[in-house]
Structure formats: C-alpha cells, structure tokens
C-alpha cells in the first residue's frame with residue numbers, strides 16, 4: 386500500500402504495537418489518529434477516545450474523526466485484550482466475555498462504522514489484526530486464540546464483501562511481540578522495533594498483501610500445511626502445567 390500522504394486511524398493505537406505503528410506511519414508523512422479508552426497526548430499524533438465494547442462510544446469517535454478528517458482512508462482495528470485462562474475453572478467466563486467483546490465484536494463494530502465512509506470514497510484500506518495464534522492454538526490463551534481465528538475468518542469474508550468497491554482489506558498476523566505484557570509471557574518474543582521494521586516493508590508492497598505475516602509467525606500460519614500442527618500444538622500445551630492443581 387502507499388505509505389505516504391494518507392490519513393490513518395489506528396483504533397488500539399495508544400500503546401504497544403499500535404502506538405509504534407502510528408509513529409512509523411507519522412514518520413513516513415501520514416496524518417495519524419490513535420484511539421483507545423485512555424488516549425494520552427503523543428508527539429506527532431492526534432488521538433480520539435474510543436471504547437470498542439461500547440456502541441455509543443464507537444459512533445461518537447467515528448463522528449469526531451470524520452469531522453476532523455473527511456479524507457480518512459486507512460482504518461486499523463488494533464484493539465485487543467490478551468488474558469490467560471484455566472478452562473477447568475468456570476470463572477474464566479468473565480475474561481472470555483471481555484476478549485470476545487473487545488477482540489471480535491470490537492473489530493466488527495469499528496469496521497461497520499467506517500465502511501460506508503470508505504465505500505463512499507471508492508478507496509481506502511482496512512487492516513485487521515489477528516495473530517499467529519489464529520492458525521495454531523496456544524491452549525493457555527484459549528478464548529484469545531478463538532477470537533483471533535474469528536478475526537481471520539471475518540477478514541476473509543469482509544474482503545469478499547468489499548470486492549469491487551475500491552476498498553482493500555489486509556490482515557496483520559503478528560507473532561509474539563515483546564510488548565510489556567507479552568515479554569513476561571514469552572521471552573522469545575521479537576522486539577517491537579524489529580517487528581515494525583518488518584511490517585513496514587511488507588506493507589509497502591503493491592497491491593497490499595492480503596496477510597502481512599512477519600517471519601516469526603510463518604511456522605504458525607502454515608503449521609497445518611507443513612504437517613507440524615500436532616507436534617507444535619503438543620509443545621504449546623505444555624505451559625498448562627503451570628496452572629494451579631495441574
């Protein structure tokens with residue numbers, strides 16, 4: 386995709402991967418707005434308050450962003466919550482509901498409010514954010530993985546719905562990236578800087594690649610095709626032993 390002179394909204398851009406992506410886009414000469422529940426002023430970025438679990442908040446944020454930026458042409462649905470769960474303890478349902486509300490319904494809700502605007506311009510890019518876990522579960526993060534698999538599936542359908550409108554749909558498939566939360570869970574996670582270097586290169590390809598998959602996510606993305614799925618899933622199930630009573 387063209388990476389300059391665009392107006393980009395990154396919902397879920399107030400920290401982690403989203404914030405770094407926002408800085409990279411801004412550095413390349415794009416106007417960038419970041420959204421989250423607690424937006425704080427950031428050099429070179431504009432911000433909007435948005436809670437993707439709240440339909441009223443999403444509509445209000447949409448109106449605010451489009452009033453200030455009628456030329457908005459890139460929407461990134463980055464908001465996500467990652468929680469580990471013990472599926473033998475029914476109390477996990479509260480966390481499961483939170484992840485479905487944010488990661489899946491939040492993604493759908495944000496796309497819904499901006500799609501008519503992008504179709505009206507006959508141009509634009511929607512970038513959803515799944516994960517390597519969408520293609521190979523990590524059982525300690527059961528609902529998280531399920532929401533990301535759903536985001537992948539939804540993205541494929543969205544692309545078909547928007548075919549011929551001029552609006553392209555791409556899916557970011559991050560591997561484990563060492564944001565503060567992930568660094569604690571996975572010491573092998575790639576640094577945010579290295580990850581974003583790779584993403585910016587992959588994003589620059591024309592026409593935009595359907596799936597923007599960093600190298601570290603490739604073994605997960607293609608495990609089923611490569612015949613490594615069962616072995617990797619077994620290995621990724623080992624951390625369940627760290628749960629109380631296992």
Ligand SMILES: NC(=O)c1ccc[n+]([C@@H]2O[C@H](COP(=O)([O-])OP(=O)(O)OC[C@H]3O[C@@H](n4cnc5c(N)ncnc54)[C@H](OP(=O)(O)O)[C@@H]3O)[C@@H](O)[C@H]2O)c1
Pocket residue numbers: 396397398399400401402403420421422423424435436437438462463464465466467487491514515516517558559560561562563564566567574
């Ligand atoms: N880090 C990884 O290893 C990794 C791997 C694969 C995929 N991902 C995905 O990449 C995305 C970013 O993750 P990250 O690791 O950078 O996490 P992060 O630093 O925790 O960022 C999460 C972002 O989501 C926003 N958010 C959370 N709940 C929200 C809500 N209800 N409404 C609006 N925004 C909300 C947060 O903003 P506020 O708190 O201000 O609301 C924040 O901007 C997520 O979708 C995650 O699933 C991450």
